[in-house]
Amino acid sequence: MNHGIKLSQHIFWIGVNDRRTHLFENLWPLDKGISYNAYLIRDKKNVLIDTVEIGHVESYFDAIDEILESGENVDYLVINHMEPDHSGALKLITQRYPDITLVGNKNTFKFVRGFFGDFKRILEVVEGDTLDLGDHSLTFVMTPMLHWPETMMTLETKNQILFTGDVFGSFGTLDGVLFDDEVNLDDWEPEQRRYYSNIVGKYVKQTQRALEKLKTVNVRMFAPTHGLIWRQHPDHIVNLYDRWSRLDGDPGVVIAYGSMYGRTERMAEYIARELILAGIRHVKVYDASKTHLSYILSDIWKYRGLIIGSPAYNNRLFPTIEALTIKLEQLHIKNRLLGLFGTATWSGGGVKNLIRFAETTGLEMVHPPHEAKYRPLEKDYEICRDIAGRMATRVKNDE
Template sequence: MNTLSVKITDNLHYIGVNDRETHLFENMWPLDNGISYNSYLIDGEKTALLDTVKITKVDNLLSKLTGILGDRKLDYLVIHHMEPDHSGSIKSVVDMYPEVTLVGNKKTQDFLEAFYGITGNFLEVKEGDSLDLGDRKLTFYMTPMVHWPESMVSFDDKDKILFSQDAFGGFGALDGPIFDDEINWDFYESETRRYYSNIVGKHSKQVQMAIKKLEKLEISMICPVHGPVWRSKPEKIIELYDKWSKYDTDEGVVIVYGTMYGNTSIMAETIARVLAEEGIKNIKMYDVSKTHVSHIINEVWKYKGLILGSCTYNNGLFPPMKHLVNVIQMNNMRNHILGVFGSYSWSGGAVKSLRGFAETCEYDFIENVVEAKCSPTVEDLDKCAEIAKEMAKRLKA
């Protein structure tokens, strides 16, 4: 059994675990590279466990916990977030340390009883309250809807450490490295943005509120519940979350198409080629039937240009494209230039639906719309080229 724990500072230990077995996070989002569930243990004058892990990893957590505490008791279990990937092992910890005091806010207590039937031994904290651990103190700040209503963070006044729950986290198991100065950021950046766009992005307004609330703190380290511990450059992940939650985008275009027999993809290829001729270097193309929406959303969050193309299916959008559009709407994605195109055989519907989607968004819409009957003609492809030229023009404006 892996009992590895990592010392962060005096009396503060990383006792998180990696999950490379789960295929889908929240049973929706692919975990091709796994994910970490981070838990932290303070063993100073008093002892405090900060969050637990998914129940499937409870044995690993308890082994690390008892390995450090030995015969000492656990005084507190601080619960920053009640989603079961972090709260799933709470009952097991309580069974092992029945006198432990659970620390959370009022909504935390409601979830504890609803999920696990746990009552009693609970210390309710509110905005600005502190927990005295003897040689250090934790001060609590409420961050509701980042990304659950009970979500909160705590700040260690001694070492200037922010325990940030899901905020500032990311996908990807920690394959040996634990700290930001140990990882290959080229890999983790995309997985961190994918986590933000898939899980947190819908609540970007609340993320902005949380960032502004925490600006007054002198943060030297960030310990999230997913992804690396930011001990070297915590300002880097704050800046990225600030950028993403402001919907700031880079120059580039994501082209997503839905096709049954290849005709719509020919139109997409034309658009991509003309974009390249117009000097756009960041072009991402996806067949919506082949690439999971998780990865597409990640790129859409990054780049300003978005071009959607769909064949008509039962007088409407091709079902995988309809799903993508629904996810974009659900995540309240903003600040894009949008172009649309499509094809049909005997009756249209896809392009009409994409136009309807455009009307629901606050996007800069390109009115040049192409809808080919069966196979695209030379004239249709010329119109596709015009979409590309107009997209490039607006991106460079």
Template sequence: MKCVRKVTEDIFWVGASDRRLALFENIFPIPRGVSYNAYLLLDEKNVLFDTVDFAVSRQFIENLKGLLGEKTIDYLIVNHMEPDHGATLQEIASIYPDMKIVGNAKTVQMIKQFFDFDIDSRSVVIKEADTLSTGKHTLQFYMAPMVHWPEVMVTYDMESKILFSADAFGTFGALNGNIFNDEILFEQDWMDDARRYYMNIVGKYGAQVQALLKKAANLDIAIICPLHGPVWRSNVEYFINKYDQWSRYEPEENTVMIAYASMYGDTEQAVNILAAELAEEGVKNIRMYDISNTDVSELVSEAFRCSHLVLAAPTYNGGVYPVMETFLLDLKAHNFQNRTVALIENGSWAPAAYKNMKQILEEMKNIEMFEKPLSIKSALKESQMDELVDLKNRILVSLKGNNE
């Protein structure tokens, strides 16, 4: 039985959702699951846009057969060859033996790396701005390398003004019948997953996203069909603007994220006091995370969202507490930049956390660090409250400066 949704009169969503998968790419927790989107155009030539992960292949194939009946697929357009979208490519090719496979030169190379069937005799290799007519529709192709693999491209349908955007504009989360952004409460229920998806999957490649956005700016886009998450058929500028802001590494909110590690509660107590002091001065929407109990993908997402970070950690084995080091290295790997950071260290006999945190942060771009850290020996004492208040005041001045 097919389970499809109509995007336009002749374009259909034929994907499926996986609510059983616990870790996306076997690393990112997805408690709400994930969707694998594929789309079918019924025209003089029938076109399939991407395939799906093996986990949902049964539903996907039923969707195709339910719509096509005895008809065939003339073209499969491969916008992205990552296995969560390309794993069923060979199976679809065997079901529809006359189907041509459309992609760029890197796409064909990657298909050969994953599969052993004869791709050369079936491939249609395209380049930047090439077009393909399917009858009523004309499809145009634009390269989007490293958003987020080197072979990635997007396809623009001139007739329906749809951008098939590959992994760009994707979101964690399974689709629950409502596949369109105007059928859900996106900002309330989906934005955190959209941000976490972008920051962890694409966030490193801001320059490449900016290059794609410049190409997209020349297109009249009415609908965005990504490979994960909701289809955008209204207010598409909202999500495009988010991608523009994220890919320029600009914070979304002028506020403070406090990320701390604490073995016995003393470092935690210090940041609790700091948070209360900041709140008393009117700082709103402070976010605080025990990084030992928070997945690093969520920490990365929040760090990108906030303008100011307070990082607090004890010394451990002559260095910084391991989970803090992991967090900082993950920020570095995702090209984290353009933020203000305050550091708090704890060390009972030989404090070294500040030095180690500072060293990693100095390897990132445009990170403004307060020169004087708050250094605690075992536990914050009343005699150090002046130092904590001084740190609070420096944060307040910096926050105010961002607002001016």
């Protein structure tokens, strides 16, 4: 992808695409890669907005060199977020431009010192502070815990471009595109939702506070650190974030199960068919041992109904289902209708721990949990049919 793509006459995207890294944060699959977006404002005072992951620093420097004239200085580096995929090149930048001033808030510099040591040339900003560059000026908007304590946004006021950090970002590389009006937005939504639900999703209250704050800020364009730049339809991503942070689910059901020898799986398949027969048109069935939980979480964020099945495993939940329930507890999942089922042989423990999960999260169960002994028999399938029927009724009535 070409470097130095213009957002306006003197504001440039200088990011990179990463198609080599397999796991974001060494945890989340990057089947479609990811972009690290960074920006350069050229003015009487030249400003970098964030850096890139350190493995891509050569491309980042090349982009800067293509825009600036030989010997031209960079005066400021604005640090919206200190996570290393955005601050990785910080130390190299300060070595390249020894007179550069780092711009951030009080928490930013705690992270700077922790990661890189002390720097003498820093400018600490608070909510509403401005920085004059010449023809452009920057105003700073604090958005703590989206999704680190130091996160903030930076508004360039002339063109009304808001550099939003990780907020409004997405998994996926920018394959020859950069702006939202260059793509089919429906194609991007799954990776935007997977990014939100797994990276930012825990902080729904902070998301709502930030969205309220942005109503008072005049913004024409959102420029996040991952994914598309929103120049034509910024309201689209705002509406998605509002819906996701409220956990307003679409009329559909996710069935997530674990199964060693297929008995719990049979119950999951039966429930899925009964949901379809009951009129639910969006049913997603996941074997938690096969599908990474980030994709399961993304669809749980999308749909109103959630049905979880697990066999007993050493008196506990099946491990991949246990991992899913722990993550859902950490994310403070709410506003979901819940169904629970499973199998046991001699001691049980799967459904018992699913009940504990339901009690911890406070999710509403549409049917008493059911555990089949040894293998599901006709009486167990009748109960599965009832679980599906009650779930379908509630999902359709809650539309």
